[in-house]
Amino acid sequence: MSDPVSATPSVFAPWADPSETPLIHFQNVTKRFGDFTAIDDLTIDIYEKEFFALLGPSGCGKTTLMRMLAGFETPSEGVINLAGKNIVPVPPNKRPVNMMFQSYALFPHLTVAQNIAFGLERSKMPKDKVGARVDEMLKLVQLEKFGGRKPHQISGGQRQRVALARSLAKAPKLLLLDEPLGALDKKLRIETQFELMEIQETTGTTFVIVTHDQEEAMTVASRIAVMDHGRMVQVDTPDRIYETPNSVYVADFIGDVNLIEGNAASHHKDGKIEIHWREGEPPVVGTPMVPVQDGTRCTFAIRPEKVHISKEHPEGKANIVHGKILDIAYLGNISTYHVELPNGHVVKAQTSNNQRIERRKYTWDDEVWLWWSETAGVVLTA
Template identity: 60%
Template structure:
């Protein structure tokens, strides 16, 4: 029990928020960075501050610029304009091998003819570190990634998860200030990937390093990162904690990109203290949303609601229920811990997604295909976004 309590990350992660301190000096700073490849703008005027010991995620679809941004920090690409600093030092003109940064690639790039220990030691030998120090660091890295018994094996004798750990150990052996992770878990199966995400978090805290991860996996970013930068078409769309990104997206793109969500196009019909009245021609319904009482009637908006915040029943909802829709169950996905139901709203082509936690082993009359149902949600369940 004492060991588990010692490694608990909750108290650390709850209190860690240097980006909220105006006096905090960031470790890494991207200032108005632009990167062009010919006429194509891969990174478009991006500014980000990343703090020491932060686990920072760059998240977005393929081609959004996240890997290019990381490669510029590593020194494999140079900005077309703008500035990148690390610990206050401008990195312009500094070659990759002179930067206190190491990068772990998605392919792992292990040397097949070398043992695990030799792979980990390779970069240290390149830096002309003494033999005794190399042996000490290799042992330390093997212990850190729980591969003490595998030092003499070759990469082909390891599982995918073990090869991933060797690549991680090799990246950490040089003790960089910043570790860059480019889709590091993409080659692992789902269960191993989920386990490794928590191991990465433990490792980052134990070493006290700054990690930057590039991923297109929203769930992975939500699990490991202190903050997430969502990118699209080379631009920075939102930088916030996982909870803020999920619950308070700043635009329709982020709301739609992160997790599952229902979005209703609507028009403001009136506002009052504590709420905004809306009409959605899309589903032929009136809604009430908690929000800014200063909303102007006639304004086009989007009302976004997460599936788990919606209620569903074959029986009419309570008399005081708001935002009620009628529909028919179109499809069902049983996921074990959750069941997701797709409901076609009556009188429209709109399909809404409703998620229910499976709290009991069974229910007397589960909702089934083609059932007529009521779907509703509270005014504070959704968020108003610009159309």
């Protein structure tokens, strides 16, 4: 008998497979409100079973994009295909799309079960099947014991799950979530994020979520579209958005980052460049995303957790700066040190708090050395 071969888990990445057909296809979509362009000539594909996040500040166009998918707004130009069909002329109630709002919009006079059944009954589903579907949805969101309660008799997190169950009851091809966790406190929001991911995976429904919460998008999404002024600045997986941002805007928007701006100078044989950024400071050595010519104005972006801190001068390192601890942000599991260099520039370094706070190595006004490897950050020219 031959030895069993262990199956390698497949990576979910339909966007990387040319043979895959997208579920949603925006083709040169523009949306104007008078003289204001909310969405500017946007083309993007979203695939079946994706958990896709639209992320950006207020006014970037993410909600307008979602409302066009739902049918509440009509593009000024362009086509939106869903499962190969142009849905622009299709009214909202005829689209295989459902939308879950931040307010949940539950009927206060109906029970949890009746709220979930409401859309099914209006779709003229046979009564004997409505009850079974409601039970299935209650089980999916782990609220089997709460079907007879009214919305005011359950918690905020449970109301959120009722709204989710109601949205999924008719098995839409696409579920749109508009800031769905915004009304929850932080701890419950984090718990609910994982519940959302599990439910999305169980049902196989394509989720598109609108959020301005970077941590939320990084947690739940298979891919993130970072938006700015009606355009998608970068569309990629959470790890690539964080580790290899394609612009200063994305690097600065996602998480905490140190940005050092200067001019590219001498090049190393291995593709690394030197960035001259302050008189009296050694040049920063970094790895550019694309070839950079001498004299190009560029920005070196490095995350605080990749910056090392030491009281002793680190020997043999390429990127070393010296300064004084100006401030300390204690966040329980980590501490962020704000170190002011002699030229006034502040660099942030982050360390894990493996010991009790009274045993901390560094404190205010300590003189310290910071250093990082040549590949720890990225060189950006946009």
